[in-house]
Amino acid sequence: MERIPILRMGHFLLVTIQVDLYDQLAENLESDLVHMVKKTQAKGVLIDVSAVSIIDSFMGRILGNIATMSKIMDAETVVVGMQPAVAITLVELGLPLKGVHSALNVERGMQLLHSKILLDQGDVEEGDDDDHSTE
Amino acid sequence: MEQWSSNQLSNDGLRDDLISNEDQLAQSDELLTVFLNTLTEDNLDDTTSSDFEKVIDILSGISISRAKQGFSSQETGVYIFSLKDALLTVLQQEIKDPTLLYAQTLKVNKLLDSLSVITFETFIKGREEVILRQTDEISEISTPVIRVWDGVLALPIIGTLDSSRTQVVMENLLQEIVETGSSIAILDISGVPAVDSLVAQHLIKTVSATRLMGAECIISGIRPEIAQTVVHLGIDLSQIITKSTLASALKTAFQMLQLEVVKKNREKVSGSRI
Amino acid sequence: MIIVLNKDSMAIVREQDVVPFRNRVKEYAVKMGMSLVNQTKLITAASELVRNLLKYGKGGQVKIEVVNKGRDNGIRLVFIDQGPGIENIELAMKDGYSTGKSMGLGLPGTKRLVSEFNIESTVGKGTTVTIIKWKNG
Numbered sequence: 001m002e003r004i005p006i007l008r009m010g011h012f013l014l015v016t017i018q019v020d021l022y023d024q025l026a027e028n029l030e031s032d033l034v035h036m037v038k039k040t041q042a043k044g045v046l047i048d049v050s051a052v053s054i055i056d057s058f059m060g061r062i063l064g065n066i067a068t069m070s071k072i073m074d075a076e077t078v079v080v081g082m083q084p085a086v087a088i089t090l091v092e093l094g095l096p097l098k099g100v101h102s103a104l105n106v107e108r109g110m111q112l113l114h115s116k117i118l119l120d121q122g123d124v125e126e127g128d129d130d131d132h133s134t135e
Numbered sequence: 136m137e138q139w140s141s142n143q144l145s146n147d148g149l150r151d152d153l154i155s156n157e158d159q160l161a162q163s164d165e166l167l168t169v170f171l172n173t174l175t176e177d178n179l180d181d182t183t184s185s186d187f188e189k190v191i192d193i194l195s196g197i198s199i200s201r202a203k204q205g206f207s208s209q210e211t212g213v214y215i216f217s218l219k220d221a222l223l224t225v226l227q228q229e230i231k232d233p234t235l236l237y238a239q240t241l242k243v244n245k246l247l248d249s250l251s252v253i254t255f256e257t258f259i260k261g262r263e264e265v266i267l268r269q270t271d272e273i274s275e276i277s278t279p280v281i282r283v284w285d286g287v288l289a290l291p292i293i294g295t296l297d298s299s300r301t302q303v304v305m306e307n308l309l310q311e312i313v314e315t316g317s318s319i320a321i322l323d324i325s326g327v328p329a330v331d332s333l334v335a336q337h338l339i340k341t342v343s344a345t346r347l348m349g350a351e352c353i354i355s356g357i358r359p360e361i362a363q364t365v366v367h368l369g370i371d372l373s374q375i376i377t378k379s380t381l382a383s384a385l386k387t388a389f390q391m392l393q394l395e396v397v398k399k400n401r402e403k404v405s406g407s408r409i
Numbered sequence: 410m411i412i413v414l415n416k417d418s419m420a421i422v423r424e425q426d427v428v429p430f431r432n433r434v435k436e437y438a439v440k441m442g443m444s445l446v447n448q449t450k451l452i453t454a455a456s457e458l459v460r461n462l463l464k465y466g467k468g469g470q471v472k473i474e475v476v477n478k479g480r481d482n483g484i485r486l487v488f489i490d491q492g493p494g495i496e497n498i499e500l501a502m503k504d505g506y507s508t509g510k511s512m513g514l515g516l517p518g519t520k521r522l523v524s525e526f527n528i529e530s531t532v533g534k535g536t537t538v539t540i541i542k543w544k545n546g
Contacts, residue, residue, distance in 0.1 A: 020428045054431065054449065056456040057515045080349070084309035085449040087347040088302075091340045093453065093518040094504070103349035104316060112349075306446055 004029050006036050009046075012113060013037065013075075014106065016048040026062045033066055037073045044113035045070050046106060050081030060095040067099040076101065076116050080109040191253055198254045199261035208258050215254050219247040278304050280311040287388045288317045289381065291356075293326035301337040305344050318350045319391060321384045325356030335370040342375050351391065352376070355384035414482075415475040422468045427459055430471060437475055437484055443544050450522040451484060451542040457519045458488045458538055466490025466536060476541065483524065483543035491535040498530055 002025055007014040013036055015029070033045060045066065049055065055063075067077040078101045082090075090097070101116075103109035194215075201211045222243050226236065278300065283289045288311055290304065308320055322341065327334065342352040355378040365372060378384040389396060417437075419430050434455050438448040455471075462469045469490030476485045495501050504517045520526040524546035530536040 020431070022424050022427065024424075054452050054456060056453050056460070057518070058456075058460060079347075082347050082349075083449075084306065084313060084344075084348065085446045087309060087344045088305050088446055089449045089453050089522065090347060091305075091344045092450065092521050093457075093515075094521070095518070097347075102347050104312070104318070105349075108318075108349055302446070 002028075003032060006032060008036075008040055008042070009110075011042060011117075012044040012046055012110065013040065013042045014046045014048065016051070018051045020054075021059055021062065023058075026058070030062065030065055030069065034069050034073065037070055037075050042075050043117050044075055044110075045077045046109045046113070047077065047079050048081050048106060049079055049086070050083065050105075052086065053083065055082075055086050055090055055095075057093065057095060060090065060093075060097055063100055064096075064098055067097075071099055076113055078103050078109040078112055080104065080106050191250075194250060194254055195257040198257040199264075201258065201261070208255060211254060211258050212251055215247065215251040219244070219251075222247065278307055280307050282311075282315055282317070283321070283385065284388070286315070286317045286392060287319045287321065287385070288312065288315065289321045289323060289385075291323045291326060291381075295329070296324075296327055296334045296337050298337065301341060305341050308341065309344060309348055312345070312348050312350050319353065319388045320345050320350055321353045321355055321381065321388060323356040323381050323384070324354060324361070325358065325381075327356075327361075330361045330364055332368050332370055335365065335368070335372070339372075339375070353378060353384045353387055355379070355381045410478065411485075412477045413474050413485075414477055417473040419471050419473065420469075421459055421462050421471055424463065427456070427463070430459055431456055434473060434484065434486065437473060438542075441475065441482055441484065441544055443484075443542075447542060447544070447546065454519045454522040454540060454542070455486055457515045458486070458540070461515070461538075462488050462490050466492035469535075478543075481543045481545065483541050483546065485539065485541045488538040489535070490537075494532040494534055494536055495528075495530040496532055498528060502528075 002019075004015060004017065004019075004025065007016075013033065015033065019025070021029070036042065037045065047063065047066065052059070063077075063079060070077045077099065079097075080103045082102060101112060103112050197214075198211055201214075223240055226239055226243060278290065278292065281289045281291075288308065290308060292300075292304065294300070296304075311317065312320065322338065324330065324338070330338075338354060342354070345352045353376045354372075357377055357379050376387065378387060415437075417433070419426070419433060421427070421430060431452050434452055435448060438451055443451070459471065462471070466488075467490065469488065469492070472485075472487040472489070474485045474487070476483050501516050502520070516528070519540075522542075523540040524543045525539075525541040527539040528536070529538075
């Protein structure tokens with residue numbers, strides 16, 4: 001059974017989608033990711049779609065699911081590298097893609113995740129000894 | 136042939152500014168030769184005969200090129216009518232028998248009329264092609280994407296924003312975002328005459344698409360009338376950053392990028408941070 | 410007056426048929442010189458409809474035709490199934506995405522992606538969806 005590889009980058013997980021996701025593969029990805037987030041205590045998930053030329057409502061649902069599941073496990077999701085034609089089509093299609101952040105590339109995606117995590121931590125750890133205070 | 140040429144030359148509609156007399160002569164010669172060669176006793180009656188294909192081709196060619204060169208439809212039509220006149224004159228001279236003359240005249244008349252209809256049709260097609268080409272050009276020119284700063288793009292949108300313009304705007308903008316790695320796009324709509332719910336929808340779509348690319352949009356150039364219309368129509372722009380001028384949009388962009396514009400010569404005027 | 414320049418068809422029976430189908434549509438679109446954005450819209454629309462075909466129509470057939478109307482060239486896709494049919498087409502064509510619910514059949518969104526959209530369905534007999542994407546549509 002094919003499975004999409006999930007890479008670990010520090011506190012984040014990186015998934016690069018390079019093949020057309022059909023049902024079984026997509027379900028496997030969702031479950032694999034959720035387990036990995038739990039296992040690594042990851043704070044963020046980056047999904048690289050730069051090689052994806054078609055995102056239909058099925059794929060959109062998967063992305064939304066991943067974002068929701070990750071959020072429940074306290075991780076943020078960022079989709080990176082979306083192709084312009086795909087972005088235009090998605091907007092026309094009317095897919096809401098709830099809870100999914102976007103960035104131009106992996107580097108920006110990581111910056112975004114870092115800033116999101118700082119914000120969250122700042123909110124929660126107010127009375128802590130930690131350095132992460134809100135500015 | 137001679138009859139026809141002298142007809143054309145004496146015609147007021149002759150546009151020798153658009154086409155030299157020699158070219159005109161050459162064109163006419165070609166048309167006439169093919170026409171006369173094609174004409175036989177049989178197809179004189181049948182205007183839709185496939186024998187006339189070559190004639191129609193040449194005629195269409197002449198018509199379209201004239202349309203592109205700027206001839207009026209009347210002038211092009213007159214071109215064919217003068218041929219008809221010439222033919223009929225020649226017939227008159229050649230055929231003495233009135234009944235036969237009448238019969239043949241009718242046939243020639245009908246034939247040339249259908250040819251002139253074709254002339255008009257192709258003329259219009261030629262003009263439509265010009266219009267289409269110009270529309271494309273206008274679309275191209277009127278949606279420039281300007282790099283105003285590192286990471287900041289500005290799009291002055293001028294004219295009505297219909298769905299095809301929106302497509303062009305979105306494509307150009309997103310492409311520039313990828314190429315420049317910009318994270319902020321300022322859409323200036325001071326040149327958009329009216330903003331109704333449809334236009335607002337197009338703007339919202341553009342903003343959404345930009346966000347999917349990881350960039351943010353600021354809409355500037357909102358005139359008071361537009362603000363009123365938006366509120367009266369119940370359009371929700373609360374999810375979009377809006378500014379009244381491009382300048383304030385740029386200021387906001389700098390803030391978002393955590394950039395500061397500082398005046399030189401700080402000793403004298405300390406608080407001049409923009 | 411629409412003229413059919415080329416006819417092709419594919420049977421869609423299993424999930425594995427989806428990707429080859431999408432690739433075939435892309436081939437035709439590229440050959441015609443369709444812009445990338447229009448290609449993407451067409452193939453995305455096709456993807457939506459073919460999934461419906463599989464999921465609700467229990468499989469079926471898709472006709473892929475290259476067509477011409479006047480000066481425009483385009484691609485026409487006809488999705489035919491003998492499934493249960495759609496009871497209320499009007500309801501299915503209503504935009505429900507803003508309520509955040511699932512996409513359902515995704516028809517209103519799909520319609521926005523193409524130049525022409527037509528759907529016919531009889532309960533108990535089947536559904537036929539026809540879409541056309543003009544090259545410059």
